[in-house]
Amino acid sequence: MFTGLVEGQGTVQLLEKNGSSIDLTLKIPELILHEAQIGDSVAINGCCLTVVEIAENSLKFQAGAETLAKTNLGLLTVGDAVNLERPLAANGRLGGHFVQGHVDGVGSIKSIDRDGEWITMWFEVPEALALQMVPKGSVTVDGISLTIVGCEASSFSIALIPHTLEVTTLGQKQVGSIVNIETDILGKYVSKLVPLTLDGINERR
Template identity: 65%
Template sequence: MFTGIVAGRGRVTAIERNGSAIDLSVQLPAEAVTDDPIQIGESIANNGCCLTVIRSEGDVCTFQAGAETLSRTNLGRLKPGDVVNIERSLRASERLGGHFVQGHVDGAARVDAIDRDGEWIKMWFRVAPRLTAQMVAKGSVTVDGVSLTLVDVEAERFSIALIPHTLDVTTLGLRKVGDPVNIETDILGKYLEKMVGELQLSSVKAAAAGLSSSTQ
């Protein structure tokens, strides 16, 4: 479990192909390794995707990403020298500064527009309608592992406002129009969508059963 409060940018040092999977080595930012040593088997979010540490040498960790992960995220596009947002998993004693983030990416979006207002940026993302159905203005969304507040939600895109600090310490400050990003919607939105869908289905079934009884 994560919060979407990114420690900083990690840098990809190596990528090794292993069939349809990859071994991804990342040099973690100093902010992510100062509190306690990295443990083998630990979960660390890379661009919002929860990955398991399989090797650790100093501040360089190696993760494995399988075909399913590569098909749903932007990790398959990475190359040595690229940067990723890094967050270590949440400890129960820590402050919850963002929102509950699972590290299970729901799909990809693309930067649709960047509107600048001084040092601030309003960034638009184009995404599948199945994901905007789980979003609401002033709710939460995770973009490349960063917990953000939704400003506008339309049928096929949404916007967020980015402060200078977020632009400085995450990869969002490097994004350009057309770039792919990882999206995880708020888990509350997923559960609510499922419950509403089941209630609607139950109502349809009840209505159909009542119509059938009345015609017999």
């Protein structure tokens, strides 16, 4: 379980194709590297992956076919920056929201509107994901816990403060960039249970 509060950025050092999967080696900030152990989970652009190898300044991960199909990890190239977060400690503060690290799909940046140091971004997403979003609700974009401002049939917007633009990769994105999306787990359960509940009510009438 994660919070969507990015702890730092890693840099892609090496990408090795291994059948339908890839081996991903990232240069890691010391804050995250010094406590890392084989088998640990780390959210990379919001996607939970397992540490399989530790080197002097890097960690190695493996991403399978399903992960590559549902995320933007397969689009990474050497030198790209990624957002990193370790799992929430049992005694830690929940500053963002409950993030599973299970990416639901990808979206693309539709527009970037600047207002001084602030930026409003609109994201195009599949309608099935937009149905699970509400204004002032939470969403995870490339591993970042964000508050939804506007929500339409297949898009949503967020307002980004200068700090978020500085410490995450969103400050480097452009219109058309592909991002990982994880909707709020509460929205997923509601979107599944409400139709079932309504069907049950209608059957009893």
